Amino acid sequence: MSPRLDSIRIVLSRTTHPGNIGAAARAMKTMGLSRLHLVAPKHFPHIDATARASGAEDILESCRVSETLDEALEGASFRVAVTARHRDLSLEVYDSREAAQIALDEAQRGEVALVFGTEMSGLTTEEIGKCQIISTIPANPAYSSLNLASAVQIMAYELRMTLPIGKKSQGKLPELATFEEIEHFYQHLEETLVRIRFLDPNEPKRLMQRMRRLFARSRLEKTEVNILRGILRGLSEHHGNEIV
Amino acid sequence: MSPRLDSIRIVLSRTTHPGNIGAAARAMKTMGLSRLHLVAPKHFPHIDATARASGAEDILESCRVSETLDEALEGASFRVAVTARHRDLSLEVYDSREAAQIALDEAQRGEVALVFGTEMSGLTTEEIGKCQIISTIPANPAYSSLNLASAVQIMAYELRMTLPIGKKSQGKLPELATFEEIEHFYQHLEETLVRIRFLDPNEPKRLMQRMRRLFARSRLEKTEVNILRGILRGLSEHHGNEIV
Incomplete structure (x- = not known):
């Protein structure tokens, strides 16, 4: 585990389908993230969440559940709103790759939260207002309806790819002919x-x-x-x- | 749609859970991919596939189903095995970002296939042997169990992120063998x-x-x-x- 990833929490606000919570936990764990905060989930705990977690149940068990986003953001000195929509707000907008880099940089000096909204309508303007930057995931303009757990997966993947230690090691390579x-x-x-x-x-x-x-x-x-x-x-x- | 993404097919070999097929179709469509080939899926068509496709049913409807991997690879001059495992006698191994770059380059001069194995055991040695490079998705060494549709999502995302906006074209390249x-x-x-x-x-x-x-x-x-x-x-x- 990386200390920097340990400073990053995933916040899911008002998630409708518990299956997505489980899938998000799995997505987090595959990339080395472990801290999950749920804000007013519609159903949790739930058998669908456990089923989709598939080996990442520990993340569900240790997750925090709160009624408000404010509680979930406590202690987070840097907050990223992950959303498909650009709103008429003055936050800076970065794509997922840039945002991951910024989040990791910030994680060196404090707690970071990545905040995801509901399946149907994403984050509200008020929720976005509690964050410092917006991260958008580039998508097909004709169909940008990314599944919630897929969005978590992509952000978690970008964080891992950006980690200095996340870089691939090729292992021992066969000797080339002279x-x-x-x-x-x-x-x-x-x-x-x-x-x-x-x-x-x-x-x-x-x-x-x-x-x-x-x-x-x-x-x-x-x-x-x-x-x-x-x-x-x-x-x-x-x-x-x-x-x- | 990008002409280069149109030359790239996603091949899912022997998928067990139809829900994953639907989720993979959705993952593809969000990133602008449209060509899906299924090799001997356990259940397809299936209500779970349709449910998880959620707006990407057109990809399920136009997908091809075959009994063998060879049929699914017909006409594909460049083939990428997406797998978590490095095998003893493996092909050249690239991480997902490098592999996406290579696949897009190859898509300029021929058809490209990204091949994914089963949920439980991935691709067989024989299946990998039909490909030219291996793409691995960097993951948590302690838990690298990426969901199949998540793996498709990440590769599709990397392809989209790699799409050149104004990069120079390589000129006319010799035609690859099929x-x-x-x-x-x-x-x-x-x-x-x-x-x-x-x-x-x-x-x-x-x-x-x-x-x-x-x-x-x-x-x-x-x-x-x-x-x-x-x-x-x-x-x-x-x-x-x-x-x-």
Whole structure:
């Protein structure tokens, strides 16, 4: 867990479908968030919430439930309203990626809340007014109806992607073939192509150039060059007499 | 709609819960994707799929259903396996953001498929072997169990975020080989390796998997597949009698 993610809470205001609460908990946990606050949920606890949490029940169990948004925002020094709509308000609007960066920066020095409204109508103007910035998730203008848990998933994902430690590690990479090994392979390949009369040494055209281009794109590994040369050798040894 | 998003299909293999199919359709539509292929879904059509689609029923109605992954990949010249697991003999692995960039680049010159496995166990090794790169979604190592529709949502979101507004076009790129062309090449290669007794069909080990991995990294072009098959054919025709 990252200390910065631990300073970020997800606030769901007046959620209608308990299934979405469970799915949001799961979405949070997959990305390393753990603090959930529910404001006046229509049904909670509920069997649908538990079912959709699917391994993230601990987040439901430790979540806080309050009657008002103010209670859910207590102690949060930075508050982000996540909404699809731009309202005629003076808050700054950022897309989800920028907002995640800002939220993580703020999480270094205080508590941060990401606030999500109801499934049908999102956040009210009054709720948005309690936040400092608006985060919008870019979507298809013809159909921007993101599911609530999907919106939580995307914001949580952006937070994780923005974490310095969230960056992928490739693990141990296979060793690449050296220049000499690859040149020997090309030479071996060329000889074989001449032998099977696919390549006419008097009119080679650009066949070997093409082969080089193809294998260059692969970035051949040591083991692969060995296998390829094994195949070429297999050809010669097995049929050497007939082919020559 | 973006012409590039129109070249990208989402393939869901052997989905267990129809609700996830509907939620995936909704996730796609919010980000401007419209082409859904289902491989042997456990239940479809189904009332849960329709319920969760919630405004994206058109995507369910126009989706294609097939019995095999091969059918769903027909015509797809670039194929991305979306999976949480890194396997021993894996393809090149990119995180979701990098993979979205690559997929959009490839969508400029051909059809692209993003392939998702089952809820419980993801994609099989064989299914992954039909793809060229792996996309992993960074997640909490202690709980990386992303819901299927959430995974679709994140990939679709990344595609949309990556859509260039004014980026330069790469110029005309050589045409990539299609899935079928590449599969025929692998088949031809395997037959040839058996013939020259480099590959023992009774103990194939992982030779073909390794070959697939090597050529997957190359992103074979149409002309290159033709040359490679020409070489294999040259071998057989020229020395057919001796070799058999």
